[in-house]
Amino acid sequence: MATRVGAPVVEARELEGEVRLQGLTRRFGEVVALQDVALRIAPREVVAVVGPSGCGKSTLLELVCGLQEPSDGTVHAGRAVLMPQRDLLLPWLDARDNAALPLRLAGTNKSDARAQAHALLTELGLDGFEASRTWELSGGMRQRVAVARTLLSGAPILCLDEPFGALDAITRADAQTWLSAILHRTPRTVLLVTHDVEEAAVLADRVLVLSPRPGRIVADLAVDLPRTATGRDPTDARVVAVRARALEALRGAMA
Template structure:
């Protein structure tokens, strides 16, 4: 089957700070991928490349096998900091991508209204972001991303600001949404359990620049619940991911120190 999304030999730097080098990644249609890696390694940058907000300096990013430049309408992007506009209501915020695509305002808002009950937001249509709880804001942000494109959903640490209980609820909610929409989903997280629980594959990003990521397959039946964390298989994966990350946390400062003593200031 054709890959939904593929990075092929991608190189990307900010000025003289390399982020990706010879980077390859393949994601199948309908797959759920978790990306985990140390802070500042370039995870959000990877998403901005997929969304088409940044362009690679070498290599290609293919959607359905072609290097589509205008990915508007194909990629739904939920950025790391929820970017709800404080002066727009829930409905007005969520309708934004449809309005950008040229859907008449009234129709766009009707579409959003019809979706709100599934997000537990029916009563909050006319509320402003400042009046919502963290979990509600995340759900509005998710709905907005979904309305900008369902082919590929990019979720950048979607639950990091939530308390533990809300976070577990949202994880189960997201698993259900994923099965319902059939979207290809990529999620960045710093939480090892979250990465494993939701994903078909966990991609561990290491190195600076990021070169070949380590991929771990999560072969556990679905539907999964938070109780799946107690399985022996889950615990083995957790150890594996932590092993890779710990190694990386230890080696990162050394690489940086070596670069500095070598005279490279970057």
């Protein structure tokens, strides 16, 4: 049986950031999306998930967030919040109110929620844009607001589904830098789905490689490099080596 949202309060706070998956299988009718996935993620660990399209990466995140029930196996995780691929900002709210949404949903009053959102947006380099309408923001800015919204949920586990997939290369490199910075200051457990092995090597402590459907973990690569406040340098030889290993595992999985 899965323990989920509202995990026992008695559990040590540190463990809220832990994710444990055992024998996890998810079927949609005849189609097996994920098969027998076992995984333990320590609190504050950043784990990247790479794999071919349709290998069940998004399903994995939704299972961890409790948005789907496993067909078999168990999910043990503290409160996890999903950041979907598209930013899904609400056009009737300005940048600050979009970021503050989880606080308002949790019952924080308007002015406190806005103050917290403003502080975080400032930290993310959006000072002066807090009252902007969503359509006035660039793609990179919208993604910052979406990340702020995810962080302000206060969940110890963040499930990011290709958060920067729609951004151009320069904006994406920039986004990886500020995400590293924010995770450096306020560490969280992160499950990061990406199709970009370089992004995985720059941001993560571990890189999981999934096979084509039915998705199984075919490689679990430790990055063994410290995370820094600005993200690793993608041209660093050791990062390039991690990337090469991940690519090789991915090719092996596809074969």
